[in-house]
Amino acid sequence: MFSPSDLLLIPFDEWVNSLVRDFLVPNFRPLFRAMQVPVTAVLNALEAFFQFVPMLVTTAVLALVAWRTVGRGLAIFTLLALFFIDMIGLWPETMTTLSMIVTSVFFCTIIGVPLGILAAGSDRVWAITRPILDIMQTIPSFVYLVPIVMLFGVGMVPGIIATIIFALPPIIRLTNLGIRNVRGDLIEAAEAFGSTRWQMLWDVQFPLALRTIMAGLNQTLMLSLSMVVIAALIGAGGLGLTVYTGLGRLDVGGATAGGVGIVLLAIILDRITQALGEKSGGRTQSLRQTLVSLFRPRAATVDEANKTGS
Amino acid sequence: MKTKVKARAVYKVFGEAPQDALKRLERGETKEKILEETGQVLGVQDANFDVEEGHIFVVMGLSGSGKSTLVRMLNGLIKPTSGQILIDEDDVASCSPERLRKIRRDKIAMVFQHFALFPHRTIAENAAYGLKIKGMGAAERRKKALAALDQVGLAAWADSYPSELSGGMQQRVGLARGLATDPQILLMDEPFSALDPLIRREMQDELIKLQKTLKKTIVFITHDLNEALTLGDRIAIMKDGRFVQVGTAQEIVANPADEYVSAFVADIDRGRVFTAGHAATEPAAVQLSATAEEALRVMEELNRNALYVLDGEKIAGVVTYQDLSASARGDRDETGVASVLTTEYPRAAEETPLHELYGLASSGLPVAVVNGEGRLKGVVEPESLFAQLSTDEHSTDNAHNTSAKAAS
Ligand SMILES: Nc1ncnc2c1ncn2[C@@H]1O[C@H](COP(=O)(O)OP(=O)(O)OP(=O)(O)O)[C@@H](O)[C@H]1O
Numbered sequence: 088m089f090s091p092s093d094l095l096l097i098p099f100d101e102w103v104n105s106l107v108r109d110f111l112v113p114n115f116r117p118l119f120r121a122m123q124v125p126v127t128a129v130l131n132a133l134e135a136f137f138q139f140v141p142m143l144v145t146t147a148v149l150a151l152v153a154w155r156t157v158g159r160g161l162a163i164f165t166l167l168a169l170f171f172i173d174m175i176g177l178w179p180e181t182m183t184t185l186s187m188i189v190t191s192v193f194f195c196t197i198i199g200v201p202l203g204i205l206a207a208g209s210d211r212v213w214a215i216t217r218p219i220l221d222i223m224q225t226i227p228s229f230v231y232l233v234p235i236v237m238l239f240g241v242g243m244v245p246g247i248i249a250t251i252i253f254a255l256p257p258i259i260r261l262t263n264l265g266i267r268n269v270r271g272d273l274i275e276a277a278e279a280f281g282s283t284r285w286q287m288l289w290d291v292q293f294p295l296a297l298r299t300i301m302a303g304l305n306q307t308l309m310l311s312l313s314m315v316v317i318a319a320l321i322g323a324g325g326l327g328l329t330v331y332t333g334l335g336r337l338d339v340g341g342a343t344a345g346g347v348g349i350v351l352l353a354i355i356l357d358r359i360t361q362a363l364g365e366k367s368g369g370r371t372q373s374l375r376q377t378l379v380s381l382f383r384p385r386a387a388t389v390d391e392a393n394k395t396g397s
Numbered sequence: 398m399k400t401k402v403k404a405r406a407v408y409k410v411f412g413e414a415p416q417d418a419l420k421r422l423e424r425g426e427t428k429e430k431i432l433e434e435t436g437q438v439l440g441v442q443d444a445n446f447d448v449e450e451g452h453i454f455v456v457m458g459l460s461g462s463g464k465s466t467l468v469r470m471l472n473g474l475i476k477p478t479s480g481q482i483l484i485d486e487d488d489v490a491s492c493s494p495e496r497l498r499k500i501r502r503d504k505i506a507m508v509f510q511h512f513a514l515f516p517h518r519t520i521a522e523n524a525a526y527g528l529k530i531k532g533m534g535a536a537e538r539r540k541k542a543l544a545a546l547d548q549v550g551l552a553a554w555a556d557s558y559p560s561e562l563s564g565g566m567q568q569r570v571g572l573a574r575g576l577a578t579d580p581q582i583l584l585m586d587e588p589f590s591a592l593d594p595l596i597r598r599e600m601q602d603e604l605i606k607l608q609k610t611l612k613k614t615i616v617f618i619t620h621d622l623n624e625a626l627t628l629g630d631r632i633a634i635m636k637d638g639r640f641v642q643v644g645t646a647q648e649i650v651a652n653p654a655d656e657y658v659s660a661f662v663a664d665i666d667r668g669r670v671f672t673a674g675h676a677a678t679e680p681a682a683v684q685l686s687a688t689a690e691e692a693l694r695v696m697e698e699l700n701r702n703a704l705y706v707l708d709g710e711k712i713a714g715v716v717t718y719q720d721l722s723a724s725a726r727g728d729r730d731e732t733g734v735a736s737v738l739t740t741e742y743p744r745a746a747e748e749t750p751l752h753e754l755y756g757l758a759s760s761g762l763p764v765a766v767v768n769g770e771g772r773l774k775g776v777v778e779p780e781s782l783f784a785q786l787s788t789d790e791h792s793t794d795n796a797h798n799t800s801a802k803a804a805s
C-alpha cells in the first residue's frame with residue numbers, strides 16, 4: 088500500500104536536533120545560563136529560609152494564615168497535615184518543594200501578569216500570545232524536558248524553569264481576561280477624568296481584574312505542584328524526588344508517602360489562594376487590604392464587616 | 398458672554414471608510430441608504446452649536462439619534478470624522494493627547510447614564526477620583542469630596558460602597574464626582590434616565606438649585622422633552638444624527654420647526670414651559686387717587702372685570718367691577734377707588750411657571766405679575782391662562798405675541 092512516506096521522508100527529528108544542538112546551544116548558552124541566575128537566587132534564598140525556620144514556627148504561621156483567610160476548619164487541617172508530614176519524616180523535602188513552588192509562582196507572576204496586561208491592551212499582542220499559550224498547554228510536559236536539559240542542564244533550577252513554563256499560561260490568560268472584562272463604562276469614566284494609562288491600570292483595571300488574576304494565580308500554583316514529580320526527572324529535589332526514587336526502587340511506601348505530602352500541601356495552598364482570590368474580588372477589598380486583614384485582630388475585621396454591612 | 402463650547406460642522410461616521418460615507422452624504426444620500434450600501438453608521442451629521450458660559454444646553458432625541466456620540470466627542474472620548482470642537486480655544490478633535498488630558502482634568506467632567514461608579518472604591522473615593530487623577534493629596538481630596546457629597550446630600554454615605562446605594566443615590570454620587578473637581582463644563586449623558594419618575598423630578602430640581610449657585614456650563618443629554626424643556630436654556634432636537642431645531646423651550650414649543658418636532662411638542666405640559674411673564678397682558682392700572690367713575694371707564698374700555706390699583710409705583714390692591722359699581726350707585730361721599738380696594742390679591746413672579754398659577758387664578762381675580770422690585774409688569778387673566786395652555790394654532794400665535802411684548 089502506498090503511503091506518503093514512500094515519496095518523501097522528512098527528517099524532522101534531525102532538524103530539531105540540529106536546531107537545538109548546532110544553533111541554540113552554542114549560540115545562546117550564555118543567555119540561558121544568565122536566565123538561571125535570578126531563579127537560582129530566589130530559590131536558594133527561599134530554600135535556606137524554609138529550612139532554617141523551625142518546623143513549629145512555619146506550621147503556626149501557615150495555620151494562622153489558613154485561619155484568617157478561610158477559617159478554623161482549614162487551620163486545624165493545616166496543623167494536623169503538617170504534623171503528619173513531619174512525623175513521616177518528610178519535613179525537609181516538603182520545605183524544598185514549597186520553596187520550589189513559591190519560586191515558580193513568583194516568576195510566573197512577575198512574567199505572566201505584565202504579559203497578560205500587555206495582551207489585554209492590544210489585540211495584536213493577544214493574537215500572537217494566544218497560539219503560543221495554546222501550544223504550551225497542549226505539549227505534554229515530558230516533551231520539553233529534553234530541550235530544557237540540553238539548554239539548561241540538569242538540577243533544581245532547570246526543574247523549576249520547566250515548571251515555570253508549564254505553569255505560566257493560566258496566569259497570562261486570566262490576567263488578560265480579567266483586564267479585558269473590566270466594564271467599558273468604567274474605563275470611559277477613568278478616561279473622561281483625564282487618567283493616564285498608568286493611572287487607569289493601577290486605579291481601575293488592575294483592582295477590578297484582581298479576582299480573576301487571583302484565580303489564575305491559583306491555577307498556576309496547582310500546575311506548579313503537579314509538575315514537582317516530573318521536574319524530579321531532570322534532577323529537581325523535594326517531595327517529587329521522594330516519589331520518583333520510590334518509583335525507581337518499586338518502593339510503594341516511599342512513593343506513597345511523597346505523594347501524600349504533595350496532596351496535603353496542595354490542599355492547603357489551594358484553599359488559601361482561592362480564599363484570597365474571593366476576598367480580593369469582593370467590592371470591599373484590595374490586595375493590600377486583604378494582606379492587612381491577615382495581621383489584624385479577627386474581632387476588628389468582623390466589626391468592620393458589620394459596619395459596612397449595615 | 399463667553400462661549401465655552403463650540404461645535405462647527407461636526408460629523409462622525411462609524412465604519413471603515415468614513416470619507417466615502419461623507420462623500421455620499423454630500424451627494425444627498427440618506428443615513429439609511431449609506432448604512433445599507435456601505436455598512437457604515439452616521440452617528441452625527443453637521444452638528445453646529447455654541448454653548449454660552451453658565452448655560453444649560455440640552456440635546457434631546459430618541460434612542461440612536463446620536464446624542465451619546467455627540468457628547469462623547471466633546472471631551473474627546475470619540476474623535477469626530479471631521480469638523481471642529483472648541484473648548485474655549487482648544488480644538489479637542491486635533492489637540493495632543495497631553496493637552497486633551499489637561500482639558501479633561503481641569504475643565505470638563507462627565508456624568509454617565511449608568512453612573513459608572515467604581516465598585517471597589519468607597520463613595521468618598523469615587524467622588525474624589527478626579528482629584529486623585531490630578532495628583533491632589535489624600536487628606537485634601539477627601540475634604541473636597543466630602544464637600545461635593547454634601548452638596549448632593551450624601552455626606553453621610555462617604556464610607557459606604559456604591560452597591561449599598563440606590564440608583565438615585567448612585568447618580569448623585571456621579572454628580573458629586575463631576576462637581577468635586579470644580580470643572581467649568583459638565584457633560585451629562587442621560588444622567589436621569591435610569592431613575593424612576595419621582596426621584597427624577599427631585600434630581601432635576603436639585604440640578605436647577607445647584608446650577609443657581611454654581612453657574613456651570615452644562616451640556617445635558619436626554620430623551621425626554623419635558624426634561625429638556627425644564628432644564629434647558631437652549632435646546633437642540635436631534636434626529637438621525639442631525640439637529641432639526643435649536644432654540645429656547647418657548648421657541649420650540651411655540652414654533653416647532655417641522656412635523657417631527659410638533660409631534661413631540663403635542664403632548665408636553667405647557668404649564669411648565671411658559672411662565673407668568675409669557676401669559677401676562679399689559680398692566681392696565683389706575684392710581685389710588687382715581688375716582689370710581691374713571692376706574693369703571695377704564696374697565697369698560699378694556700373689557701376687564703378687575704383692575705389693579707397703584708400707589709405711585711407700588712401695587713396698592715385690586716378693585717372689581719362689581720364692588721366699584723356698587724359703591725358708585727350707593728351715593729356716598731367718597732367715591733374713590735380706595736374705598737373698595739381689596740388688598741388681598743394673587744401675585745406671581747415673572748418666571749413662575751404657568752402651572753403654579755392654576756390655584757391663584759381660581760380666585761377669579763387676575764394674577765398680578767410682578768418683577769423683582771415688586772412692580773406690576775402685567776396681569777394674567779384667568780381666561781388667558783387657559784388659552785395659553787391649549788395647543789391650537791390661534792392661541793400659540795397669541796402666546797408668541799404676548800411673549801414678544803413681555804420681552805420688549
Ligand atoms: N462604536 C460604535 N460603532 C458603530 N456604531 C455606533 C457606535 N456607537 C454608536 N453607534 C451608532 O451611532 C448611532 C448613534 O448612537 P448613540 O449611542 O450616539 O445614540 P444615542 O442617541 O445616545 O441613543 P440612546 O438614547 O439609546 O443612548 C446609532 O445608530 C448607533 O448604532
Ligand SMILES: [Mg+2]
Nearest residue numbers: 464465466587
Ligand atoms: Mg446614549
